[in-house]
Structures are given as structure tokens and as C-alpha cells.
Amino acid sequence: MRNIVILTGAGISAESGIETFRADTGLWAQHRVEDVATPEGFEHDPAKVVAFYNGRRADAAQAEPNAAHKALARLEREFAGDVLLVTQNVDDLHERGGSRNLIHMHGALNSALCGACDHRWPAPLQMHVAESCPRCAAPRARPDIVWFGEMPYEMDRIFAELSQADLFVAIGTSGNVYPAAGFVAEAARAGAATLEINLEPSAVGSQFAKALMGPATQTVPAWVDSVLTDA
Numbered sequence: 001m002r003n004i005v006i007l008t009g010a011g012i013s014a015e016s017g018i019e020t021f022r023a024d025t026g027l028w029a030q031h032r033v034e035d036v037a038t039p040e041g042f043e044h045d046p047a048k049v050v051a052f053y054n055g056r057r058a059d060a061a062q063a064e065p066n067a068a069h070k071a072l073a074r075l076e077r078e079f080a081g082d083v084l085l086v087t088q089n090v091d092d093l094h095e096r097g098g099s100r101n102l103i104h105m106h107g108a109l110n111s112a113l114c115g116a117c118d119h120r121w122p123a124p125l126q127m128h129v130a131e132s133c134p135r136c137a138a139p140r141a142r143p144d145i146v147w148f149g150e151m152p153y154e155m156d157r158i159f160a161e162l163s164q165a166d167l168f169v170a171i172g173t174s175g176n177v178y179p180a181a182g183f184v185a186e187a188a189r190a191g192a193a194t195l196e197i198n199l200e201p202s203a204v205g206s207q208f209a210k211a212l213m214g215p216a217t218q219t220v221p222a223w224v225d226s227v228l229t230d231a
Ligand code: BJW
Pocket: 008, 009, 010, 011, 012, 014, 015, 020, 021, 022, 023, 026, 037, 088, 089, 090, 106, 145, 146, 147, 148, 149, 150, 151, 152, 155, 171, 172, 173, 174, 175, 176, 177, 178, 179, 197, 198, 199, 200, 202, 214, 215, 216, 217
């Protein structure tokens, strides 16, 4: 086995104290998706959207990487082949846990994006509405987040890596949001072994050949140990 592609979702950060989206008391039980996670919502009420992401950025800054984040970083360091981590999460707990080969397909809380020229720069802890772009000066700064209806980042690279994967693993994601929910089918079609690690089977759980159920801080370190021992 040479190439491992790992997809992570909100469940891997849950035990660091970051809320998931679709739990009964999760973010989507507290906020309307249309209001805070669509371009139309931002157009209609930018102050509400900026405040939502300011709160999320503050929560992420308080959180610490957990044993699952650290185990994936160890896998990247110690596995003889290539490990690519694709996260849907916008927090920076994978980086702070030590991962380097990482794609934030849904953007990042610590990044700001110019809606006029696509320039990116480090977001302040608290963004303000209609901040100016440091490159083109347009008052169009927005959180650098992929909202519904927008194209996730680095899709060409992700699909290329999935087509070369020997193993695809999804950790802590509910399988409700595409294109990420379609990665298991893509990887299986290309001949990869597939593994789901979650608290409970996801919406696409039946498409995985194997599953490990339990909290990520227990299942992920145990799985990483087994991969490094068998390698
Ligand atoms: C634990 C745990 C513990 C808990 N240990 N596990 C109809 C059909 C198909 C698709 C569409 C459709 N209509 C529209 C679409 C497309 C749309 C979409 O998928 N909609 C669905 C709702 C149907 N997708 C898009 O618009 C995307 N763009 C797009 O498709 O562009 C076109 C394109 C075409 C072709 C190729 C490529 C692209 C953009 C999606 C943007 C998603 N944005 C959000 C919000 C922004 C980021 C943010 O604010 O953080 O991203 S939505 C939200 O969901 C967030 C997440 O990244 C994403 C996934 O959530 P996740 O991570 O799975 O969290 P939860 O809460 O759902 O699940 C947590 C899991 O953890 C659970 O399974 C728990 O069991 C588990 N768990 N504790 C282990 N301790």
C-alpha cells in the first residue's frame, strides 16, 4: 500500500469542543443554513454571516487538537508512502496537530477572501463587514469559506489523488454534503480499499467495505497504530 487519502469532517473535532453541524443541538439546529452558509445569505445580511464566522473563529482559537488529529499527523510522518488529508473542516486543528499535506476543501476560518479579485489574506480574529481588500481596495472582504452552491477548493487535485489511492478513509463526516460524500464511490471505482470511521454509519456508509465505529479520539489512534504496525 503506497497512497492513502483521508477525508475528515466535523466529527474529528467534536471531542476538541467544536460543534458539529447535524447533531440534534449542532450548528444547523441553531442557525438557518440559507442565512449563514450561502452566497445569497451573505448578500442579504453580511453582518449576520460575518458574526457567525467570527464566533466560529473564536471557538476554534480556544480549541486544541485532540488525539485523533495528532494520530493522523503521526501517520503522515511515519508511513512509508503518501498520506493526503482532505478536510471539510474550516478550523486549523489538523495543522496545529502537525499535519502538513492537507487540503481545506471548504475553506478556512483563518483566511479572508476578496469577493472582487479573489485575493486571500490572513483573517483577523474579528472580521468587519465591507473591509477593504489589501490588494485591490474593493470593500468586498468575506470569510474564505465554501458556501452551498460554490465550488469546493482543489477538486482537480483531490480527484486525481482519489484515482491513485490504495486506501480511502472517511472520518467523522455524515455523508450528506457533496462532492465530499461522493469520494468513497470515486475511490472504490478506482480500486481503492475503503474504510469509514465514525460514531455511527453515515448516509453513504453502505458504500464502504469496512467500518470502525466509536469516538474518533479512540478509533483513529488505534487505526493508525494498526496501519504503522502492518506496514
Ligand atoms: C463523530 C464524533 C466523534 C460526531 N467521533 N465521529 C442534491 C443532491 C446532491 C448534491 C446537491 C443537491 N443539491 C445541492 C447539492 C450540492 C450541495 C450539497 O451537497 N447539498 C446537500 C445538502 C444535498 N453541495 C454544494 O453546494 C457544494 N458545492 C458544489 O457541489 O459545487 C458544485 C460541484 C459540482 C461538481 C463537482 C464539484 C463541485 C458546496 C458545499 C459547501 C458545504 N459548506 C458547509 C458550510 C461551510 C463551511 C463551514 O461553515 O464550516 O460545510 S455545510 C457543512 O457540511 C460544512 C461541512 O464541511 C459539511 C459537512 O459536514 P460534516 O463534516 O459531515 O458534519 P456533520 O455535522 O454533518 O456530521 C458529523 C459527523 O461526525 C456525524 O456523522 C457524526 O456521527 C460524527 N461524529 N462526533 C467520530 N466524537
